[in-house]
Amino acid sequence: MALRTFISRTARPLAIAAVALLTLSLFTVAQIGPAFAHGERAQTANLRMRTINWYDTEVSPKQVAVGDEMVIRGRFETSKYWPEHVPSVTGRVYLNVGAAGPKFIKIKSTINGKSMFQSSQLELGKHYEYEIILKARVPGRFHLHPVLNVLDSGALIGPGYWVDTTGSFADFSNTVETMFGRTIDLETFNLDIIYSWHALWFVMALAWLGFWGRKSPLLIQSLRRVRQKEEAGEDPDTLISPMEKKVAVGFMVVTLMIIGAGFQWAEARHPVTTPLRTAKMDVDPLPLPDPNIIIEYGGATYRIPGRSFQAEFSVTNNGPSPVRIGEFLTANLRFINSAVRNVQPADSHDLVASDGLRIEGGPVPPGETRKLKMFAEDALWETYRLTTMINDPDSIVAGLVFFYGDDGSREIVEIGGPMIPVFE
Numbered sequence: 001m002a003l004r005t006f007i008s009r010t011a012r013p014l015a016i017a018a019v020a021l022l023t024l025s026l027f028t029v030a031q032i033g034p035a036f037a038h039g040e041r042a043q044t045a046n047l048r049m050r051t052i053n054w055y056d057t058e059v060s061p062k063q064v065a066v067g068d069e070m071v072i073r074g075r076f077e078t079s080k081y082w083p084e085h086v087p088s089v090t091g092r093v094y095l096n097v098g099a100a101g102p103k104f105i106k107i108k109s110t111i112n113g114k115s116m117f118q119s120s121q122l123e124l125g126k127h128y129e130y131e132i133i134l135k136a137r138v139p140g141r142f143h144l145h146p147v148l149n150v151l152d153s154g155a156l157i158g159p160g161y162w163v164d165t166t167g168s169f170a171d172f173s174n175t176v177e178t179m180f181g182r183t184i185d186l187e188t189f190n191l192d193i194i195y196s197w198h199a200l201w202f203v204m205a206l207a208w209l210g211f212w213g214r215k216s217p218l219l220i221q222s223l224r225r226v227r228q229k230e231e232a233g234e235d236p237d238t239l240i241s242p243m244e245k246k247v248a249v250g251f252m253v254v255t256l257m258i259i260g261a262g263f264q265w266a267e268a269r270h271p272v273t274t275p276l277r278t279a280k281m282d283v284d285p286l287p288l289p290d291p292n293i294i295i296e297y298g299g300a301t302y303r304i305p306g307r308s309f310q311a312e313f314s315v316t317n318n319g320p321s322p323v324r325i326g327e328f329l330t331a332n333l334r335f336i337n338s339a340v341r342n343v344q345p346a347d348s349h350d351l352v353a354s355d356g357l358r359i360e361g362g363p364v365p366p367g368e369t370r371k372l373k374m375f376a377e378d379a380l381w382e383t384y385r386l387t388t389m390i391n392d393p394d395s396i397v398a399g400l401v402f403f404y405g406d407d408g409s410r411e412i413v414e415i416g417g418p419m420i421p422v423f424e
């Protein structure tokens with residue numbers, strides 16, 4: 001009995017706080033740990049097929065030491081068939097990198113040569129060239145993606161590649177010089193002050209909780225006492241004693257004083273600061289020559305048992321040499337026509353079907369129009385859960401078709417339109 005009274009009087013608030021902290025930390029621990037995927041397959045098919053078409057993606061070098069630089073570059077096309085219900089790149093976009101945690105720092109990022117440390121807005125149906133320079137921070141093996149964050153839509157991720165960082169985290173330094181010539185290390189800058197502020201507010205919060213919980217730490221007990229007062233026709237506010245009111249005012253005064261003093265102290269220490277810049281950067285699409293190839297989309301089907309996507313279109317070639325289709329790209333999957341090109345997956349997660357594309361109708365000679373049938377067949381449709389495209393209410397698909405001329409030229413045309421699923 002004595003022990004029970006002791007626990008209920010003094011240790012109960014602490015026990016509750018401890019349980020709360022433990023639960024919180026368990027949730028946190030459950031969420032840490034290596035991330036093996038970045039939602040590559042999680043987004044709906046129409047979001048992946050009809051938003052950003054990433055191509056010519058290049059990560060080099062794929063092996064670096066801590067402190068070394070790595071470059072991600074390539075191009076993307078903003079789909080003409082962007083779903084109406086999805087906020088698009090004409091709003092606000094930010095070029096970013098997808099990795100499992102802060103394994104790199106970003107040194108530089110550009111779209112069409114313009115700095116993209118701020119956000120931008122783009123046009124639909126246009127091509128853009130990007131470059132991101134990273135500096136390796138933590139050793140390990142990571143899956144890296146270029147990412148375009150689109151306001152109100154989320155992160156639209158590009159193709160991912162495995163990269164390796166060797167060395168030791170202890171060798172990493174991230175120093176910058178301030179406007180007044182002071183050199184600071186961003187890894188540790190003001191960390192002691194940040195810890196101190198957190199500790200101070202943690203103590204304040206515990207003191208506040210402990211003060212109110214000293215008599216009865218349980219909410220339901222308190223609620224019952226309030227109810228009892230109400231039922232007796234008394235004002236429940238009388239449960240709060242004049243002493244408690246004084247202490248509460250004291251807490252408020254002390255809190256405001258700490259905030260005021262902290263502000264003054266920071267102002268004195270850092271008299272000149274500049275805000276983070278939030279203006280949009282303007283960037284024009286890549287100036288590409290007028291297209292030589294005109295496609296008229298004639299419909300598509302997806303045969304579910306055969307994992308076979310089939311599209312029909314008529315192609316007019318206004319260029320100087322015969323053209324053939326070498327690749328079909330949609331949702332970061334690359335279906336390659338092995339009769340035209342030899343492209344092998346760069347690693348186990350590179351989404352390349354080296355022999356996944358078949359064309360009926362042959363090359364299109366200059367000045368002529370031909371009807372072509374394109375078959376993109378591979379298990380990738382299934383493994384990357386694109387078969388959910390048959391569940392899209394609007395049933396529109398899209399992707400890039402890569403034409404290769406006998407003269408070495410390349411022209412990229414986006415196709416898109418309705419698709420009908422076939423079940424047998």
Ligand SMILES: [Cu+2]
Pocket residue numbers: 036037038040143144145160
């Ligand atoms: Cu990934």
